[in-house]
Amino acid sequence: MLFMVGIEKPENKNSAWGIVVPVFEELGYGCVSAADSQAELLYRAKEAILTMAEEVIADGHMISALDRGFADYQADYPSFERWLAVEVPVEGLKGKQKRVNITLPEPLLARVDAYVGFHNEFKDRSDFLAKAADRFMQNS
Structure with missing residues (x-):
């Protein structure tokens, strides 16, 4: 658009x-x-x-x-x-979720899951990773 x-x-x-x-x-x-x-x-x-x-x-x-x-x-x-x-290609922004396959070290994944388990502001692991990525990009 x-x-x-x-x-x-x-x-x-x-x-x-x-x-x-x-x-x-x-x-x-x-x-x-x-x-x-x-x-x-x-x-x-x-x-x-x-x-x-x-x-x-x-x-x-x-x-x-x-x-x-x-x-x-x-x-x-x-x-x-x-x-x-x-x-700017905004037409693709539909708000739909898209499944992606990523590879993380097991210890990191365990830490992420533990963190999400104790912080109610995240719905699940995917929500945490999406918000963390967004925050990182906003701060750079």
Whole structure:
């Protein structure tokens, strides 16, 4: 799906590049991010779109409701001087579970199972591994 992404140039060398994806506001969400360098803009924009699309789906909205294609948001976002049309494959985000086969050392698997057994915030081993992977990627 095509998303229009606004880019705000940093005010000085100690500021970040601003990123906005206005189409999410139509469903009552805000989608903003920042990048430390110009080279990082596309990655951070796609990351923000995918993260917000997952939230939209989890809340029961159809992601196809956001399909606006090329749109001009310049008048509503004058501080965002540059605009990118970014293709992000959100159609595959259906919220369905997918079985994967992974290999873990037995001692690690035992530790994971023990941890999950004592922490009620995880439904099961798969839930723990999914949340751990997501947290790791958000923190990097």
